[in-house]
Amino acid sequence: MSRYVLGVSAFYHDSAAAVLKDGVIVAAAQEERFSRKKHDPRFPRGAINYCLEEAEIDGSDLAAIAFYDDPALTADRIIRSSIAFAPESEAFFTHAVRSFFGVKPYFKELIEEMLNCEVPIYFARHHYSHAASAFFPSPFEEAAVLCVDGVGEWSTTSLGIGRGSKIEILKEIRYPHSLGLLYSAFTYFCGFKVNSGEYKLMGLAPYGKPIYEGKIREHLIDVKDDGSFRLNLDFFDFHSGLTLTNERFHRLFDGPPRVPESRITQREMDLAASIQAVTEDVMLKISRTLRDMTGAANLCLAGGVALNCVANGKILRAGIFDDIWIQPAAGDAGGAIGAAYLAGINMLGGTRPALVGAKDSQQGSFVGPEYSDDEIVTFLAQSGAAYHALDRGDDGAGKIAHLLAEQKIVGMFSGRMEFGPRALGGRSILGDPRAATTQSRMNLKIKFRESFRPFAPIVLKSRAADYFELGSDSPYMLIVAPVRAEHRRVPEASSDPEDMLQIVNAVRSTVPAITHVDYSARIQTVEEDVNPRMFAVLQAFEALTGCPLLVNTSFNVRGEPIVCSPEDAYRCFMRTEIDALVMGNYILYREEQQPVESDDSWKKEYQLD
Helix, strand or coil: CCCEEEEEECCCCCCEEEEEECCEEEEEEECHHHHCCCCCCCCCHHHHHHHHHHHCCCHHHEEEEEECCCHHHHHHHHHHHHHHCCCCCHHHHHHHHHHHCCCHHHHHHHHHHHHCCCCCEEECCHHHHHHHHHHCCCCCCEEEEEEEEEEECCEEEEEEEEECCEEEEEEEEECCCCHHHHHHHHHHHCCCCCCCCHHHHHHHHHHCCCCCHHHHHHHHEEECCCCCEEECHHHECCCCCCCCECHHHHHHCCCCCCCCCCCCCHHHHHHHHHHHHHHHHHHHHHHHHHHHHHCCCEEEEECHHHHCHHHHHHHHHCCCCCEEEECCCCCHHHHHHHHHHHHHHHHCCCCCCCCECCECCCHHHECCCCCCHHHHHHHHHHHCCCCEECCCCCCCHHHHHHHHHCCCCEEEECCCCECCCCCCCCEEEEECCCCCCHHHHHHHHHCCCCCCCCCEEEEEHHHHHHHECCCCCCCCCCEEEEECHHHECCCCCCCCCCCHHHHHCCCCECCHHHCCCCCEEEEEEECCCCCHHHHHHHHHHHHHHCCCEEEEEECCCCCCCCCCCHHHHHHHHHCCCCCEEEECCEEEEHHHCCCCCCCCHHHHHCCCC
């Protein structure tokens, strides 16, 4: 008889649920995809319902439910930290009591009320959930495990080892000393939203110079040779107040924080470059220490800092480990998978499923909802949309490739939705990487986001090495690597060093739309058995153009989650300048659609008017 385990993460950010059947991921999704509230932290009713439906079970069929952290230990940290930093911590404690004690201790009651049954509940340790989410789906029988984030209970950095069905944490760094919180402090200071804007800071870094690195090392963080570190709390407010930084921090870096949505200046570029340099140095040093501690040939990564794909690429190219594997949902959402693994193994006495060759068991991270052609065409007909059937012989790959070769922008709504923050071909917007204007057009006319933001290439695995200095697969778009020298071009000098649009539009390679200002790219490699449709589109595009890669960005506009349903995809298509939308085996062309009544309220919410 099969054994099902439900894993849940909730109440901080990126709530999610996952169901494992005999240790195999059946379904996983973030609550934001159903609620349409980005980074939704609430109890994930929509995600839980989806996972149970996908597994074709109800609550009574569950052998266990696992929560991704231990509320008692988190409460212990809040209380002890508040006492340690009193009386300055009064505001911090009051806020924490309202936000944490209002919901997190009642997970058991919430889940039992929803499922209308009693199921054994297991509370995992936060960093063990991260570690399990990184190691158990990985392709390694043994691997070093590194988890780095803001904070989980008391832990901020954990070094461990995974062997077979066991994970052991060997060393940790504890709150308030946190690399994740340090990076988030600069995210806040540079005018981006914490817990969602960190990747913007990473993307901004190549435009600047690390001129503040010395100040950061002298005043904010003491980094040892083994990668261990301590923060100077005199410059922060996260441990005692309601913001991440304080006036001493602001004076140190030449003034108050940037006002969100105001013009980005050279200061922000240089600050981004500086904290990125420090972060990479810490991650490299910790990785070397972990290799020495464990002797393991491979590395698994999770925690929010593992989404820093520039640092990941540096670790890989440093040759510290033979290979690395990063949980695609490395942040808190992935903790739902990790907690489910831990409950299945530690609570129920299960074992990790046998590895199959060199493949991971994340299934390309295509473990979210899928909609049939019948469901799609029913929605399109009800919406009054004009649509055409695609050639089923090649899933329309030839037609899609021709549109892209004509430099049309194509939305792809195909197969199961991705789990994690990256669109990997199931809920993607595609473009021609050879066109210099693709990046700025996508940013300003479709994504409605900052012009400096780079786009990622999706490339045939067999051709990746022809374009990038990449010594490993990168199926989850979590590794940045340099564009090969033979594809690089020297851009024309900018007349204004702070004109981001002019800098972005400069041609730096034969594939300028995916080449960042420092000649880097965040790469996704594709194999036929993982995503046959995207593989076919790439092959068809190469046959037409000689180019085996495309621009791939997530199917959403700024401020909204990636689309989940046909309705989500159609709505996004109709209010942007996407030229064509592929939905299952149907295609829609912008010029054939009836105009819809304009509703710009969503733009005002995100200050896009």
